[in-house]
Amino acid sequence: MREIDREIRKILREIIGKREKAIKNGETDNDDLLGLLLESNMRQSNGNAKLGLSTEDVIEECKLFYFAGMETTSVLLTWTLILLSMHPEWQERAREEVLSHFGRAKPDFDSLSRLKTVTMILYEVLRLYPPATFLNRRTYKDMELGGIKYPAGVNLLLPLLFIHHDPDIWGKDASEFNPARFADGISNATKHQGAFFPFGGGPRICIGQNFALLEAKMALCAILQRFSFELSPSYTHAPYTVITLHPQHGAPIRLKKL
Ligand code: HEM
Missing domain, CATH: 1.10.630.10 (Cytochrome P450)
Incomplete structure (x- = not known):
């Protein structure tokens, strides 16, 4: 189970990393669920810790929505x-x-x-x-x-x-x-x-x-x-x-x- 958990987290981290890069380079219109979650995540990085989701939160939400x-x-x-x-x-x-x-x-x-x-x-x-x-x-x-x-x-x-x-x-x-x-x-x-x-x-x-x-x-x-x-x-x-x-x-x- 731990191995599967590690694998899933790795896959999701890669997907998230790719999207973050695309957002920074202005290469995506970011109008899907992952986009919304990451917008919230970025609000957190802008110093507003209580409002946003952490990357771990985004991973958990992706797992929940998928399952x-x-x-x-x-x-x-x-x-x-x-x-x-x-x-x-x-x-x-x-x-x-x-x-x-x-x-x-x-x-x-x-x-x-x-x-x-x-x-x-x-x-x-x-x-x-x-x-x-x-x-x-x-x-x-x-x-x-x-x-x-x-x-x-x-x-x-x-x-x-x-x-x-x-x-x-x-x-x-x-x-x-x-x-x-x-x-x-x-x-x-x-x-x-x-x-x-x-x-x-x-x-x-x-x-x-x-x-x-x-x-x-x-x-x-x-x-x-x-x-x-x-x-x-x-x-x-x-x-x-x-x-x-x-x-x-x-x-x-x-x-x-x-
Ligand atoms: C036939 C299809 C589905 C059934 C029968 C179903 C059933 C349920 C049930 C019974 C719960 C409540 C669990 C609880 O009260 O403990 C739940 C929660 C949830 N479902 Fe569905 N679901 C379906 C489809 C979907 C779809 C398509 C999505 C997302 C696109 C989704 C996302 C969620 C989420 C995020 C929650 C948690 C909500 C919360 O805790 O606030 N479900 N679902």
């Missing part, structure tokens, strides 16, 4: 392809919607946010196979929650996956894939506000949730426009958690060009 942003969205897309293979009727409905909005053309930002069936499908995949299966919190002082007193230093685990599968909250078909439950939005899909929280909640809610859904929609549209797909017979259904929720034996999928 939080890549793994999660990629498993969401993977489970979506698996579930749409298992439920070809929903695959067809999604394709019809995508083709009726865009035909074979590249989707534009505004229309992507108007896709109803695709959004319902992504919500239902996030409900059944949330990339983050639980959230952790620790009490930093003595506190009372829901009538129970906790001392400082207690680790609390919010079992997102179990709450998303609870029949008392979602009804008898809680474990079935039924995107129609989201037809009237998230608040009408469950009896309890807040029972659907694949992106967390409160002050630490996922900062990338809108971006993630947009990315997933973009990728899904591109696939639906060009291919129909089904699970290969070698697929074995075995969801398991290695930080995020994965199909343990991969997702062998057969694509057929349309």
Whole structure:
């Protein structure tokens, strides 16, 4: 682990060094996330230590954004392809919607946010196979929650996956894939506000949730426009958690060009 950590830090330091040089030489318009982080880092070098990020902070942010942003969205897309293979009727409905909005053309930002069936499908995949299966919190002082007193230093685990599968909250078909439950939005899909929280909640809610859904929609549209797909017979259904929720034996999928 230490070796991997050293390697990742070295790669990131090189990327950061290159960018810093490019900024100094005026060779970049610097309009991306790394640019923003480095701007903050440079404010620190200008003597305003409290305002800026240190280079170590920038490295940590790069690691967080890469991991939080890549793994999660990629498993969401993977489970979506698996579930749409298992439920070809929903695959067809999604394709019809995508083709009726865009035909074979590249989707534009505004229309992507108007896709109803695709959004319902992504919500239902996030409900059944949330990339983050639980959230952790620790009490930093003595506190009372829901009538129970906790001392400082207690680790609390919010079992997102179990709450998303609870029949008392979602009804008898809680474990079935039924995107129609989201037809009237998230608040009408469950009896309890807040029972659907694949992106967390409160002050630490996922900062990338809108971006993630947009990315997933973009990728899904591109696939639906060009291919129909089904699970290969070698697929074995075995969801398991290695930080995020994965199909343990991969997702062998057969694509057929349309
Ligand atoms: C399907 C995709 C995604 C899922 C399911 C997801 C889920 C989550 C969850 C549950 C949290 C809260 C963790 C907690 O409360 O302990 C979180 C935080 C975070 N996510 Fe995402 N995420 C996704 C995509 C992304 C993307 C695309 C980005 C960045 C571009 C991103 C960046 C972050 C960051 C920076 C945090 C930490 C926020 C903070 O602590 O203030 N996530 N995400």
